[in-house]
Amino acid sequence: MxxxxxxxxxxxxxxxxxxxxxxxxxxxxxxxxxxxxxxxxxxxxxxxxxxxxxxxxxxxxxxxxxxxxxxxxxxxxxxxxxxxxxVPQGVGWRYKPDAHGRRPCPCPSCLGRGEWGAARLRRRFPIGSPRPTKPQLMTLLRDAATADEIIDALMMLGARRRGDAQELAYLVEHPDPEVRETLAETLESYRGRAARVLRAQLEQDPVAADHHDRAELR
Known part of the structure; x- marks a missing residue:
């Protein structure tokens, strides 16, 4: 580049x-x-x-x-x-640009056999399965036991009516940096004062704010 x-x-x-x-x-x-x-x-x-x-x-x-x-x-x-x-090891996109906030497609064209994490994604998102509703997603989010489960639920929230951002406030200080980064991208779709407050908090986090452009000092 x-x-x-x-x-x-x-x-x-x-x-x-x-x-x-x-x-x-x-x-x-x-x-x-x-x-x-x-x-x-x-x-x-x-x-x-x-x-x-x-x-x-x-x-x-x-x-x-x-x-x-x-x-x-x-x-x-x-x-x-x-x-x-x-350089920070979390800079940029993991699968493709704008992948965050979109449900992964497990079809053979989008997810090749043998790719990293392919089997796990196909188990979580079987082809033809209905998308969960907003209440179901919030239940998944509250019951999530791992960072990957939290990230998956946040990504799926991007395709649903999101409601009050305050219900995601407890994730702002999550110890996993990828959870905070995904949360920052998810909150870009939210409106209202609560969303603005949470986005302002995450902008102080160098990992969560990394998807925004930052001028390089050189």
């Missing part, structure tokens, strides 16, 4: 890559010549062959550059490395 004014967009791939790479990932910033041949495009789409300068211009000109990537078709040298930095 080109280094953008948004910290979260610059390092958007961290959380996705963490699904496949154990350990802590670091951010490595490189500098190559403007006329270096590269390819640029969104994942899953045939990339365009352009120069490095043109690739940066393409990505910077997008309204939503999430999922875009630039490939340099050669080995990079140590002399082209300009900076190595630590």
């Amino acid at each position: 080109p280094v953008l004014g948004s910290f979260s967009l610059t390092y958007q791939w961290v959380r996705e890559l963490r699904r496949w790479h154990p350990g802590v990932l670091a951010g490595v910033q490189l500098r190559i010549a403007d006329d270096e041949p590269v390819t640029v495009g969104r994942y899953g789409v045939e990339p365009r062959r352009v120069t490095a300068a043109e690739a940066v211009a393409v990505v910077r000109g997008l309204d939503d550059p999430r999922g875009w990537e630039v490939f340099v078709p050669r080995a990079l040298t140590a002399g082209e490395v300009r900076r190595v930095r630590q």
Whole structure:
């Protein structure tokens, strides 16, 4: 990714890559010549062959550059490395952009056999099962025993009439950062003073607020 004014967009791939790479990932910033041949495009789409300068211009000109990537078709040298930095391991999207708030689709086209967590998702969301009602979701949320169960219920709330945000207030200080991040995204669909208060509280949490754009200091 080109280094953008948004910290979260610059390092958007961290959380996705963490699904496949154990350990802590670091951010490595490189500098190559403007006329270096590269390819640029969104994942899953045939990339365009352009120069490095043109690739940066393409990505910077997008309204939503999430999922875009630039490939340099050669080995990079140590002399082209300009900076190595630590980055929060929860930056970006896990499955695909805007996955939060949407019920996972377990069909073979969307969830390939052997993918991480595929069997668990198919057990939780069998194909053809009816969506739970709002009262059922709130019961699931109150009875949830694990962080994954809480996250699943919050994601499904995005497709229902949500009502009073105050009923989610107890999750603001949940010890699992992914629960707080999912809560922050769920609350974006809520209206009213209670929702604004909870969103303000979560904005003080660097993990929960990570899905918002943050300017990188450099």
